[in-house]
Amino acid sequence: MSAQLKIAERLSVSRTEIEDFLFEEAALLDDWKLTEWLALFEPGASYHVPPAGSPDDADPAATLxxxxxxxxxxxxxxKRLLKRTAHVEYPHSRCRHMISNVRILGGDDRAFTVTSNFATYRSKRGRTELYFGHHNYVMTRADGSIRIRQKTSFLDSDDIAEQGKVSIII
Structure with missing residues (x-):
């Protein structure tokens, strides 16, 4: 029996259920439904993007x-990204978030850790950019629904010099 199956047996969530949740998250971001995307997070949640090439244990106290x-x-x-005054994203970018290699790393019925690979394509003003890497999540289940407690997106590129910025939600 694989480690994934052993973990899934202990938890009240399956990999398929997590994949469906992550695919829905990606679709909300692609469709620029940011308010609905935010509703996937539990109150008190956090979202982090460390510098490109950072290790999984990057310390926010020591790194910008x-x-x-x-x-x-x-x-x-x-709220800001949805306003016309967010000039860098008005009109908003066209994006496609690709999710793969979803794995449940551990946890219990209260919280579980998940990782997935991503490739996010952003098109704006005739230019296409690629952001790729992996997401680490801490997720919870409340009232039958999965919620994000923490999401960290690790960019695997050397840097973002070519793109110059991260104005979208990866």
């Missing part, structure tokens, strides 16, 4: 992250 949002700051980011 591209994004280091608590729930309040994340909700303000969503």
């Amino acid at each position: 992250f591209y994004v280091m949002d608590d729930y309040h700051r994340l909700s303000e980011r969503v």
Whole structure:
């Protein structure tokens, strides 16, 4: 029996259920439904994007992250990106978020850790950019629904010099 199956047996969630959740998250971001995307997070959640090439144990106390949002700051980011005054994203970018290699790493019935690979394509003003790497999640289940407690997106490129910025939600 694989380690994944052993973990799934202990938890009240399956890999297929997690995949469906992550695919829905990607679809909401692709469709620029950021308010609905934010609703996937539990109050008190956080979203982090450390510098490109950072290890999984990157320390926010010692490293300047591209994004280091608590729930309040994340909700303000969503509000700002949906306004016409967010010039860098108005009109908003066309994006496609590809998710693969979803694995449940561990946990219990209260919280579980998940990782997945991603490739996010962003097209704007005749230019296409690729952001790729992996997401690490801490997820919970409340009232039968999966929620994100923490999401960290690790960019595997050497840097983002060519793109110059991360104005979308990876």
